[in-house]
Amino acid sequence: MKIARDHKPRVGFFVTCIVDAMRPNIGFASLKLLADAGCDVEVPNTQTCCGQPAFNSGDDATSRQLAQQVITAFEGYDYVVVPSGSCASMIRSHYAELFAELPDWQERQHALSAKTWEILSFLTDVMDYTPKAEYHGTATYHDSCSGLRDLGVHDQPRALLSHVDGLSMVPLEGNNECCGFGGTFCVKYPELSTAIVGEKTAKIKKTQADTLLGGDMGCLMNMAGKLSREGSDMRVYHTIEVLAGMADGPGICAPALK
Amino acid sequence: MKQTSHQFTQNVTRALAEPTLKIALDRTTTLLRTRRAKVIDAFEEYAEARATAQKIKDHTLDNLGHYLRQFEENAIASGAQVYWAETPQQARTVVTEICRAEGAKSATRVKSMLGEEIGIGEALADAGVERVETDLAEHIIQLAGDPPSHIVMPAMHKTQEQVAELFAKKHKDPSTEQDVTSLVSSARRELRPKFMNADISISGANFLIADTGSFVTVTNEGNAELTTTPPKTHIVTVGIEKMVPSLKHAAVFLRLLSRAAIGTEITQYTTFFNGPKREGDRDGPENLHIILVDNHRSDMLSDFLRPMLRCIRCGACMNHCPVYSAVGGHAYGAVYPGPMGSVLTPAMTGIEGSKDLPNACTLNGRCKEVCPVNIPLPDMLRSLRARQFEKGMPSGMTKWGLRVWAALATRPALYRLATAASNVALRGMARGRGKITTVPLAAGWTGSRDLPQPEPGTFMQQYKKGRR
Numbered sequence: 001m002k003i004a005r006d007h008k009p010r011v012g013f014f015v016t017c018i019v020d021a022m023r024p025n026i027g028f029a030s031l032k033l034l035a036d037a038g039c040d041v042e043v044p045n046t047q048t049c050c051g052q053p054a055f056n057s058g059d060d061a062t063s064r065q066l067a068q069q070v071i072t073a074f075e076g077y078d079y080v081v082v083p084s085g086s087c088a089s090m091i092r093s094h095y096a097e098l099f100a101e102l103p104d105w106q107e108r109q110h111a112l113s114a115k116t117w118e119i120l121s122f123l124t125d126v127m128d129y130t131p132k133a134e135y136h137g138t139a140t141y142h143d144s145c146s147g148l149r150d151l152g153v154h155d156q157p158r159a160l161l162s163h164v165d166g167l168s169m170v171p172l173e174g175n176n177e178c179c180g181f182g183g184t185f186c187v188k189y190p191e192l193s194t195a196i197v198g199e200k201t202a203k204i205k206k207t208q209a210d211t212l213l214g215g216d217m218g219c220l221m222n223m224a225g226k227l228s229r230e231g232s233d234m235r236v237y238h239t240i241e242v243l244a245g246m247a248d249g250p251g252i253c254a255p256a257l258k
Numbered sequence: 259m260k261q262t263s264h265q266f267t268q269n270v271t272r273a274l275a276e277p278t279l280k281i282a283l284d285r286t287t288t289l290l291r292t293r294r295a296k297v298i299d300a301f302e303e304y305a306e307a308r309a310t311a312q313k314i315k316d317h318t319l320d321n322l323g324h325y326l327r328q329f330e331e332n333a334i335a336s337g338a339q340v341y342w343a344e345t346p347q348q349a350r351t352v353v354t355e356i357c358r359a360e361g362a363k364s365a366t367r368v369k370s371m372l373g374e375e376i377g378i379g380e381a382l383a384d385a386g387v388e389r390v391e392t393d394l395a396e397h398i399i400q401l402a403g404d405p406p407s408h409i410v411m412p413a414m415h416k417t418q419e420q421v422a423e424l425f426a427k428k429h430k431d432p433s434t435e436q437d438v439t440s441l442v443s444s445a446r447r448e449l450r451p452k453f454m455n456a457d458i459s460i461s462g463a464n465f466l467i468a469d470t471g472s473f474v475t476v477t478n479e480g481n482a483e484l485t486t487t488p489p490k491t492h493i494v495t496v497g498i499e500k501m502v503p504s505l506k507h508a509a510v511f512l513r514l515l516s517r518a519a520i521g522t523e524i525t526q527y528t529t530f531f532n533g534p535k536r537e538g539d540r541d542g543p544e545n546l547h548i549i550l551v552d553n554h555r556s557d558m559l560s561d562f563l564r565p566m567l568r569c570i571r572c573g574a575c576m577n578h579c580p581v582y583s584a585v586g587g588h589a590y591g592a593v594y595p596g597p598m599g600s601v602l603t604p605a606m607t608g609i610e611g612s613k614d615l616p617n618a619c620t621l622n623g624r625c626k627e628v629c630p631v632n633i634p635l636p637d638m639l640r641s642l643r644a645r646q647f648e649k650g651m652p653s654g655m656t657k658w659g660l661r662v663w664a665a666l667a668t669r670p671a672l673y674r675l676a677t678a679a680s681n682v683a684l685r686g687m688a689r690g691r692g693k694i695t696t697v698p699l700a701a702g703w704t705g706s707r708d709l710p711q712p713e714p715g716t717f718m719q720q721y722k723k724g725r726r
Contacts, residue, residue: 015717017667021677022710024717031726043721048667054660056621057652058643062664069668097637145622178580182620187702188656189618191270194706195584196620225707228693253710255692 009126011039012077014070014116016087017049018217023252026217029244030083030119037129039081044073050082052090055098056183064098067091068105071112079126080116083240084216085147086183088118093150118147119240120215124156133245136166137235140209142200142223143175144216157215157239164242170207174200181222197226204234211235211251213242224252259374259405262591263603266614273585282417283586290577293521294628301523307513312632314507315568318468319559325468325501326550332471336533338546343376349495349551350381353460356493356547357385362457366485368475369393370462371409371571372497374593375606376551378460390452392481397445401428407587409594410519410573415586459486459543463496463531464515464570465508472532473500473548474508476515476525483529492534492543498550499567505530511570514630519572554606562641566601568631575625575635581618590615597625597635604642613651616642677716684712 011034015027034041051066070091074080082088092113099105123129139161147153161167180186180196187193200223204212212227212234214220224236235251250256262269273279298304318325330340343349357365365387367373382389391400395413399406401424406412413421422436429448433440461482463473473494475482486492502508516525535542558567576582576596587595592603592612600615616639625635646652652660666673687694688711696704703709715723 017677020717021680022712024713024715024720027717028720028725043718045718045722046670048670048673051667054664056640056643057656057660058640058645058647059660059664060644060647062660062668065664065668069670145620145624149623149627176624178620178622178624180580180620182622185618185620187700189267189270190702190705191267191274192581192584192618193620193702195274196580197707199580199584221710222707225693225703225709228708229695229706250692253693253708256690256711 009039009078011041011079011081012074013041013043014047014050014074014080014082014087014091015043016082016084016217018221019083022221023217023238025246025249026083026238026240029238029240029246030081032244032246033119033123033129033131033240034081036131037123037127039079039127042077046073050087050090052087053184055090055094060098064102067095067098067109071095071105071108075108075112078115079122080112081119081122082116083119083238084218085118085144085151085153086216086218088116089146089150091116118151118153118215120160121147121151121153121156124159129160131160131163131243133163133243134165135211135242135245135247137211138168138170138209139211139213139242140170140172140204140207141175141239142172142179142204142212142214142219144214144219145178147215148176153215157213160243161213161239167242170209172207173203179219179223181219183218186222193222194226197222201226201230201232205232209234211237213237213239215239220252228253259377259593261607261611263607263612263615264591266589266591266612266618269589269591270585270618273589278417278420279415279586280584282415282420283583285417286411286414287577287583290519290521294518294574294577295521297517297521297523301513301517307510308630308632311510311514311630312568314502314510315631318501318503318507319499319564319567322498322501322559325503326498328468329466329471329501330550332469333533333548334471336471337536338471338533338548341547341549342552343549344552346376346551346553349376349549349553350378350384352547352549353378353381353493353495354385356491357382357387357458360457360491362387362491364388364390364452364456365458365460366390366392366453366456366489367396368459368461368477368482368485369396369412370495371406371593372462372495372551373460374406375497375553376495378495387458390449390456392449392453392485393477394442394445394479397449398424401425405588405593407595408573408576409571409596409598415588453484454488456485456489458491458493459489460493460495461486463494463500465511466496466501467503467505467508467530468501469504470532472505472530474512475529475531476512476527478520478526480527483527486531486543487541490543491545491547494531494546494548495551496548498552498555499569515570515572518574518628518630558605563601563605563638565633566598566605566638568633569598570631572630574628574630575633578624578628580620580622580624597639598633601635601638601642609642609646609649609651613646616640616646674716674718678719681712681714681716681719684709685714688712
C-alpha cells in the first residue's frame with residue numbers, strides 16, 4: 001500500500017464531530033503531522049459526522065444520508081484520513097451495509113471506503129512516516145476497539161511512539177478490553193458504562209504510568225472523565241498530540257495552566 | 259424460568275449492588291479468558307479449524323432439511339424414536355407423556371441449555387417426576403433455586419464460599435472442609451444413589467450426526483455417561499441446529515469447543531451415543547427418545563439471524579463481554595445470557611420483551627473475535643436495533659434526540675452554528691476548571707465522569723480563522 005515518493009497525496013481530513021467540538025488540538029496536530037509526512041491536506045467544510053450515532057441506534061435512513069454527505073465531500077481526494085479508529089471504521093467497514101439496495105451509490109461508497117484511513121495506521125502503513133517529537137513521561141496505551149478489531153491498529157501507534165524522545169511505555173493489562181464508552185451506550189446505560197470504565201481506570205492506575213494515550217477521543221474522554229472524577233492527575237492525550245509535539249497544553253479534563 | 263429481560267435496567271442495578279457477584283464473576287471469567295488465550299495460541303491450526311467449522315455449519319444449514327431427514331432415518335434404524343417439536347410446549351408434552359407412560363418417579367438430568375429453553379423442569383414437575391440435576395453446577399443452582407447464569411458454567415454467579423454454605427445447609431452428609439475437593443465429595447455422596455435409582459435420564463446433545471443417527475455429549479464430570487446408563491429410558495432434547503453431516507465433521511468442532519469454552523484441548527468425557535441397548539450389551543437404556551426442537555430456529559434460518567445457528571454454545575462470547583463481566587447472566591433475564599443470548603432471546607421470545615438486550619452492548623467486537631465459528635454478533639445486535647427502529651420501538655426521547663441531531667448533522671452550515679453555540683455553553687459551564695461536572699440532560703455522563711472543557715472555538719471555527 002506504500003505510495004511512490006514522487007507523488008504528494010491529496011488528503012481530505014475528516015476531523016470527526018467529537019474532535020471538532022471538544023478538542024480541536026487533535027485536529028491541528030493531525031494537520032501538522034500529515035503535512036510533515038508529505039501530504040497535501042484539505043479540510044472540506046461540508047463535513048459534520050460520519051453517521052455512527054444514527055447507525056448504532058438502528059436509524060439506517062439518517063446514517064445513509066450522512067454517509068452520502070461524507071462520500072460527496074471526500075470522494076475527490078486520494079485519501080480520507082480520520083483521527084479516530086471508530087469513525088474510520090464506520091466509513092471503511094460499515095458504509096457498505098447502508099448501500100446494499102442502492103446500486104448507484106455502491107461504487108462511490110466502495111471507492112471511498114477503500115481509501116479511508118485511521119491516522120496512525122495511515123502515517124505508518126501508507127506514508128512510512130517517522131515522527132520527531134519529545135514528551136517527558138511514562139505512558140500506557142489503550143487500544144480502542146474499532147481501530148483494533150476492525151482496522152488492525154495495534155503495532156502502528158507503538159511504532160510511532162517509540163520515536164518520541166523522553167517517553168517510556170508501560171503495558172496496560174486488558175489493553176484490548178472495551179473502556180465502556182460505546183458511543184450512545186455510555187448515556188443510555190450509564191450504570192453499566194460506569195462499572196466498565198471503573199474497571200478500566202483501576203487497571204490504568206495500576207500501571208504507575210503518568211500518561212494515558214489512545215487513538216479515539218470518545219474513549220479517551222470516557223477514561224479521562226472517570227480518572228478526573230476519581231481525583232487522579234493522570235495526563236490523558238490523543239497519541240497524535242504527543243507525536244506532533246502538541247501535548248504541551250493541559251491533558252483531557254485537566255485544568256488550564258495558570 | 260421466568261423471563262425478566264423486559265426489566266433489564268432494574269436487573270442491572272440489582273446485579274451491581276450485589277456484593278459478591280463481581281467477585282464470583284471475576285474469578286471465573288479471568289481464569290477462562292487466560293486459559294483460552296493460552297490454548298488457542300498453542301493451537302497452530304486454529305484459524306483453519308475456525309474457517310472449516312464455519313464452512314461445515316454453513317453447508318449444513320444450507321441443507322438442513324436434507325440432513326435432518328437423514329438423521330431421523332438413521333436414528334430410527336439404530337432403534338431410537340424420533341419426535342419433532344416446533345414449540346417448547348410440544349417438546350414438554352412429549353417429555354411428560356414419556357414419563358407418564360413409563361410411570362417414572364425420578365429423572366436424572368445432564369445439563370443442557372436446550373432443556374432450559376423448553377422448560378424441562380416444568381415438564382417434569384407436571385408429570386410428577388422428581389428432577390435430579392447431576393452436573394455439579396446445576397446441582398448447586400437446583401439447591402439454591404436459581405436459574406443458570408451462564409451456558410457452560412450455570413453457577414458462575416456463586417462464590418466457592420457460598421457453595422460451601424449451601425452444601426452445609428442442604429446436603430445430608432456435608433463435608434466439614436470447604437475446599438473444592440471436599441465440596442465435590444459432598445455432592446458425590448448426595449447424588450450417587452440418585453444416579454442409580456432414576457427411572458429416566460434426560461440429556462441434550464452437543465452434536466447430531468446425520469449419516470449415523472448418532473449424537474454426542476461433551477462433559478468434564480462424566481455425569482452424562484453415568485446419568486444415561488442405568489435408567490431404562492433416555493430422553494434427548496436437542497435443537498435442530500446441532501446437526502453435522504458426518505463424524506469427521508464433529509471432530510472439527512470437538513477441537514474448537516472446549517478450547518473456546520474452558521481453555522482445554524478436549525473435555526474429560528466425549529461420548530458418542532448410537533441407539534438404545536442392543537442384544538448382548540451389558541448396560542444402557544432400553545428406550546431412546548430423541549426430541550428435535552425448532553423453537554424459531556427455522557425462522558432464523560430465513561433471515562439475517564441465520565449465522566447465529568452456527569453457535570456451538572461454548573460461552574466464549576460472554577466470558578469476554580464487558581457487560582456480562584460486570585453484571586453476570588441473571589441480569590439478562592432470559593435463558594441465554596451474554597452476546598449470544600442478546601441475539602437469541604429476541605429471536606426466540608420476541609423483540610418487544612427484550613428491547614434492551616441488543617442495545618446494552620458497546621459493539622466492541624470482542625465476542626465476534628473469540629467466537630470459534632465467527633458469528634458476527636455485533637453486526638446482528640446492530641441489525642436488531644435497526645429492526646427495532648423500523649418498528650418505532652425506541653423511546654420518544656431517543657427518537658426526538660436523534661431527529662434534532664440528524665436535522666443539524668445533515669445541514670453543515672446550521673451544524674457549525676450549533677457546535678459553536680454549544681462550545682460557548684460548555685465553556686461557560688466549565689468556568690475555566692478544565693472540566694465540567696454537571697451538564698443538564700447529560701446526567702448519564704456526568705453522574706460518574708467529568709466532561710472536558712472544550713478549547714475556545716471548534717476546530718472548524720479555528721480552521722476558518724486561519725489556524726493551521
